[in-house]
Amino acid sequence: MLRGVLTGVIGALVLAFSGPAAAQAPSRDQTLAAMKTATQFMVEKVAYNGGYVWSYTADMSRRWGELEAKPTMIWVQPPGTGTMGHLFLDAYHATGDEYYYRAAEKAGEALIWGQHPSGGWHYMIDFGGEASMKDWYATYGQNAWRMEEFQHYWGNATFDDAGTSEAMQFLLRLYVEKRDPKWRPALDKALNFVLESQYPIGGWPQRYPLKNEFSHHGKPDYTSFITFNDDVAGENIKFLVMAYQALGDARALEAVGRAMNSFIVTQQGQPQPGWGMQYTVNDLKPVGARTYEPDALTTHTTANNVTQLMNFYELTGDTKFLARVPEALDWLDKVKLAKPRPDGRTHPTYIEIGTDRPIYVHRRGSNVVNGEYYWDYSDQKTLAHYGAWRKIDVAGMRARYARLTATRPAEASKDSPLMAKSLVPLPKYFATRDLETSDLNIRAQKGVTAVTGDAVGKLIGGLNGEGYWPTPLVASSNPYTGATPPAKADKDYSVTHVGDATDTSPYPSDKPALGISTGTYIQNMTALIDYLDQAR
Helix, strand or coil: CHHHHHHCCCHHHHHHCCCCCCCCCCCHHHHHHHHHHHHHHHHHHHCECCECCCEEECCCCCEECCCECCCCEEECCCCCHHHHHHHHHHHHHHHCCHHHHHHHHHHHHHHHHCCCCCCCCCCEEECCCHHHHHHHHHHHHCCCCCCHHHCCCCCCEECHHHHHHHHHHHHHHHHHHHCCHHHHHHHHHHHHHHHHHCCCCCCCECEECCCCCCCECCECCCCCCEECHHHHHHHHHHHHHHHHHHHCCHHHHHHHHHHHHHHHHHCCCCCCCCCCCEECCCCCCEECCCCCCCCCEEHHHHHHHHHHHHHHHHHHCCHHHCCCHHHHHHHHHHHCCCCCCCCCCCEECEECCCCCCEEEEEEECCCCCCCEEEEECCCCCCCCCCCCEECCCHHHHHHHHHHHHCCCHHHHCCCCCCCCCCCCCCCCCCCCCCCCHHHHCCCCCCCCCCCCHHHHHHHHHHCCCCCCCCEECCEEECCCCCCCCCCCCCCCCCCCCCCCCCCCCEEECCCCCEEEEHHHHHHHHHHHHHHHHHHC
């Protein structure tokens, strides 16, 4: 959710600030020139030691990842440095231009510099060193009221928000591209990190190496819990499948099998056959994490896990992954809203364990000192920064389930990279494709998206004189000033994204300034790549 807010990038916004359409469809040379201009700006003027954050003011005086970043920082979370690396490889595949491969190498070098000794990655990398990172946590991070994952510096690596996953998937692609051995040590280190951090039951903690040092607001340190939230397990499975299909590493295959089985083991029994976002390690009970994530079953996690189980059937042909899908779908239908909300959302996010009653989270106060989250059964004045409802297409999942059950196991899995007798090429393109594990199947890999010449003309015309696409930075944040957070709220912040002036959490800006966005660059470059491919 937050990632989309901060990048502030959707096609309509980009085109709204573009120049006039070209009189005729742009030529290949015009498209290539625009791609090179935009990339040179990002690589030669925006990058810091080969890495990127998410957005920058036009004068580069401020920059943001998920929170405001120091000038010495780059971001690992998508759409940060790993996603930019993916895009550079995509552009290299589309053009054959070695400039893009060298840009990808620079991004890879930045990620390797910041790789944790354990083999994973943190949310960000600070080239200012450990002292600078700790200072950031004690200032920007510690004062971000709703960003509890940044209020303490664990000093380890995280699977949260696909940062480690994006980085290691990119390094795997970078190595496979030319089989350059200089990438192999970091790649092996990342693979070992995923294998070593996996619990015997098959799931993963949110952070590793394990720590238990940040208990707050009466809740335990949640970072060692078995985690489904933000698709931690799914992203790790995707990387392991890629490692098996591209490297043939048998360890990855064994780990994938255990990981897929963890989805079965953690599904709750009747009468609530859904899933929670996290689980306790010893007794496998659903449990909350941050203070606005109560102990509950969650409808969006259940929907995602059902989708993953169907993916697993296509990967393996094993019917055990489909066995309890109908139970989960029936439960989702049972707990849906009486009628969808005006925005089309169909289900409450949180369902109380034991009762099936929806529960809703609220907050009071204004900052990290006086602020507090709590839950009850009222659907009024819910949080602005965390969705109280979800849009879930149960009918679509039922239709897919019906198709799969009507398909013989051998037929369903015939294109699976797990069933291949030799190495399987990775998909040609990754950036913005949002690839599911099922897209790694040999003949299921996603192709290009249709792009009109008029749209491309507008994109080319939208590049400014400096060489970038000016983008409304729809998110901003209060700068850290060192002011002491007041002990009492001055007004009601219960339904705002940000609290008082000491809260460094990001919030949607009423008057977004134009700036530089990695998300815009990635989206627009992807459109130009697709245009080249469809012309070819």
